[in-house]
Amino acid sequence: MKKILIVCLFALISNNILAQKKYEANWESIDSRPVPAWFEDAKFGIFIHWGLFSVPAWGPTAKDGVGIYDRYSEWYWKGISDPNRKSYAAFTKFHNNTYGKDFQYQDFTKDFKCELFDPNEWAKVFEDAGAKYVVLTSKHHEGYTLWPSKESWNWNSVDLNPHRDLAGDLMKSVRNKGLRMGYYYSLYEWFNPLYKANVNKYVDDHMIPQMKDLVTRYKPDVLWTDGEWDHPSETWKSTEFLSWLYNESPAKNDIVVNDRWGKETRAKHGGIYTTEYDLVHDQNATGMEINHPWEECRGIGSSFGFSRNEMLDDYSTSEQLIHILVDKVARGGNLLLNIGPAADGTIPVIMQQRLRDIGKWLKVNGDAIYGTRKWANSPKVDKDTKVYFTAKGKDLYVIATKWQDSPIVVAGIKIGKVQMLGFKGAIKTSIKGDKLTIIPPALSPATNPSDYAWVYKIEGVL
Structure with a gap:
């Protein structure tokens, strides 16, 4: 009981210190706020x-040969008013033809x-x-x-x-x-x-x-x-x-x-x-x-x-x-x-x-997705990445954005119970050294848990 009281007192003191912290009007202080x-x-x-x-709900698109920042319809007023913008001609042509110059x-x-x-x-x-x-x-x-x-x-x-x-x-x-x-x-x-x-x-x-x-x-x-x-x-x-x-x-x-x-x-x-x-x-x-x-x-x-x-x-x-x-x-x-x-x-x-x-x-x-963080051991992500990782607590999530029948190898994992989210069947795995190999299951339209991306949850490995 005494230990519990000490822990509670420490928590109250910590919260009080945080509550009392004052942020000054400079970036060093402002940036210190979590x-x-x-x-x-x-x-x-x-x-x-x-x-x-x-209301006008109009902006140029890729076919008009303008960059992404010049396609924003919310910039309509600026688009019809600023001759220096690359999209000025497209905006004014639409506006004048649709609503009139006046x-x-x-x-x-x-x-x-x-x-x-x-x-x-x-x-x-x-x-x-x-x-x-x-x-x-x-x-x-x-x-x-x-x-x-x-x-x-x-x-x-x-x-x-x-x-x-x-x-x-x-x-x-x-x-x-x-x-x-x-x-x-x-x-x-x-x-x-x-x-x-x-x-x-x-x-x-x-x-x-x-x-x-x-x-x-x-x-x-x-x-x-x-x-x-x-x-x-x-x-x-x-x-x-x-x-x-x-x-x-x-x-x-x-x-x-x-x-x-x-x-x-x-x-x-x-x-x-x-x-x-x-x-x-x-x-x-x-x-x-x-x-x-x-x-x-x-x-x-x-x-x-x-x-x-x-x-x-x-x-x-x-x-x-x-x-x-x-x-x-x-x-x-x-x-x-x-x-x-x-x-x-x-x-x-x-x-x-x-x-x-x-x-x-x-x-x-x-x-x-929810409550997760970047996995510390995740391989670098680039435009060609098809297997992603997120972490939460002691669990690791392997997210495949393209279905593959070939095994998925996860380095740095020596143990772990694996399941596919939304799939009721067992997932076969093997471990060799510090590598866990996941064998994708055979799915049918009736057993496929989701479209577009599939998630393997590895429990208790972190």
């Missing part, structure tokens, strides 16, 4: 790009009605997909907010169409499903007069108060910033805000932030590190070693916002998406997979179908 454990356990999240750009971007507000938006239906789709957290664009670079922000008076979803607190409504439904919920927030606004005239006043009077309102009002689990590249973090007063977030805000204990806090901060400062379509500042991140909590974000198609211009070939298949998830998790990361709802509030059926397939696979194989 990323909350729930994030690395979650592994799979849903990104949602939704805003006025969902049609202003602000006029899209009348058609952002969201009349079919049911947050409970969305939350069910995310739950069925096997996602553990959701991140919604509270405000993209256009400056239009999905909550009643006083800093964006008459440029938000409550003052204008659809006259709803979209951010708050979805937060309630997502959390009712037991999922974590957070928000994307753009630091800059393309055409905000205050930003263009006086960035320091914009930060003090608009951006910081607006972010604090978002956090205080909804207590999000994630604050996913973007649009940081115009200025260094000192201009954005990022460390000052983050010290408030970690020390004083009502979300301070569980909130996760990313690394987009200034033009110098990606993969260096903040919280989790981020890649985007396997790129970090145009550097190919495929197979990259990232020894820090991190997350890949990408669309199911080649745009984050819904693009009516995309064809079937512009969308990743269910198999490709599941393999992407496996790759990121095996390398120690998360996947934040984006959907782009339509202006009426519906999730395009092709996106629902992809999410359902991922959820179906995770129902069988989720034990190899």
Whole structure:
């Protein structure tokens, strides 16, 4: 009993010390805050790009000869306004032919009605997909907010169409499903007069108060910033805000932030590190070693916002998406997979179908994904890898993204009971030295446990 009391007292003292730690407004202090454990356990999240750009819902595609960053439909306003962008000709041609040269971007507000938006239906789709957290664009670079922000008076979803607190409504439904919920927030606004005239006043009077309102009002689990590249973090007063977030805000204990806090901060400062379509500042991140909590974000198609211009070939298949998830998790990361709802509030059926397939696979194989970490002895992952590894507790998971009848050899394993997740039959193995050989079973359509990837669980070897 005395020993138990001592352990409990030590735990209380440790928690009290952590609770009392104050984070100062400098990167050394801010970076010392651990990323909350729930994030690395979650592994799979849903990104949602939704805003006025969902009305035109158009962006160039690969057939237009533009790179991935120029295909984003959520950049529509910038696309029709900036002659220096490679996609300017494609955007302006579509806009002028469809709406006319005199049609202003602000006029899209009348058609952002969201009349079919049911947050409970969305939350069910995310739950069925096997996602553990959701991140919604509270405000993209256009400056239009999905909550009643006083800093964006008459440029938000409550003052204008659809006259709803979209951010708050979805937060309630997502959390009712037991999922974590957070928000994307753009630091800059393309055409905000205050930003263009006086960035320091914009930060003090608009951006910081607006972010604090978002956090205080909804207590999000994630604050996913973007649009940081115009200025260094000192201009954005990022460390000052983050010290408030970690020390004083009502979300301070569980909130996760990313690394987009200034033009110098990606993969260096903040919280989790981020890649985007396997790129970090145009550097190919495929197979990259990232020894820090991190997350890949990408669309199911080649745009984050819904693009009516995309064809079937512009969308990743269910198999490709599941393999992407496996790759990121095996390398120690998360996947934040984006959907782009339509202006009426519906999730395009092709996106629902992809999410359902991922959820179906995770129902069988989720034990190899959720709560796992990168295996310390994993062979280096590259573009040709077909066998991946994840670890949890004393168990090792071997994930084959291509079925093979030939044996799978796992080095560094001397013992272990092996099963295939979802398969009721026995798995034959042999051990020679420090190598475990797994003999794949003969499967039929009736006994095949899942599509796209197969998982062998080796118990009690770590």
